Amino acid sequence: MTAAPLDLKGLKCPLPALRLRKALASIPKGARLYVTVTDPMAVIDIPHALNETGDRLIEETRDHEVIAFLIEKV
Numbered sequence: 001m002t003a004a005p006l007d008l009k010g011l012k013c014p015l016p017a018l019r020l021r022k023a024l025a026s027i028p029k030g031a032r033l034y035v036t037v038t039d040p041m042a043v044i045d046i047p048h049a050l051n052e053t054g055d056r057l058i059e060e061t062r063d064h065e066v067i068a069f070l071i072e073k074v
Contacts, residue, residue, distance in 0.1 A: 003032035003070055010038060017045040020071070024055055027073050032058070035069040042067055 008016040059070040
């Protein structure tokens with residue numbers, strides 16, 4: 001399954017979580033997002049936002065300062 005990219009690099013807390021919520025509201029159930037961020041607080045904020053929305057974190061990876069999240073809308 002293909003994931004739509006959502007580049008949130010360079011944004012500071014709370015913008016990555018807010019933009020993720022907006023993106024999730026505009027996609028159908030079952031769709032996936034591949035979110036990339038550079039804000040270290042996103043490792044707390046993104047999972048917290050998903051806990052509130054009920055959507056699923058499939059994978060979290062790090063490559064130097066870039067953190068990536070694979071998310072599925074449920």
